[in-house]
Amino acid sequence: MKYPKSIKIGYNDYAVVEVPAGNIPGCDGHIEHNPPQITVADDMLPGRAANVLLHEIMHGIYDLHSMDEGSVNTFANGLCVVIRDNPGFAAWLAEHLEK
Numbered sequence: 001m002k003y004p005k006s007i008k009i010g011y012n013d014y015a016v017v018e019v020p021a022g023n024i025p026g027c028d029g030h031i032e033h034n035p036p037q038i039t040v041a042d043d044m045l046p047g048r049a050a051n052v053l054l055h056e057i058m059h060g061i062y063d064l065h066s067m068d069e070g071s072v073n074t075f076a077n078g079l080c081v082v083i084r085d086n087p088g089f090a091a092w093l094a095e096h097l098e099k
């Protein structure tokens with residue numbers, strides 16, 4: 001799976017690192033804030049990989065300690081479906097946010 005090399009969230013640049021499946025106990029992704037790094041399992045199908053990366057980005061945005069796992073799941077799953085069902089929307093959004 002080809003991931004972005006890094007994801008900028010606020011003032012931090014999180015390196016995106018693939019690790020062998022099973023190296024992240026109990027899940028497929030993890031975010032660390034110091035040093036900033038998002039770790040993802042290397043055995044996921046593309047749809048799952050996108051969801052997991054978005055899930056970890058949501059943790060980065062809302063901070064692991066101030067938002068519970070269920071809320072992160074709800075937002076990440078909801079955003080994945082909106083992005084999937086609206087082709088071109090993510091690119092449109094990114095383009096307009098640059099202005």
Ligand SMILES: [Zn+2]
Pocket residue numbers: 055059069072
């Ligand atoms: Zn989580």
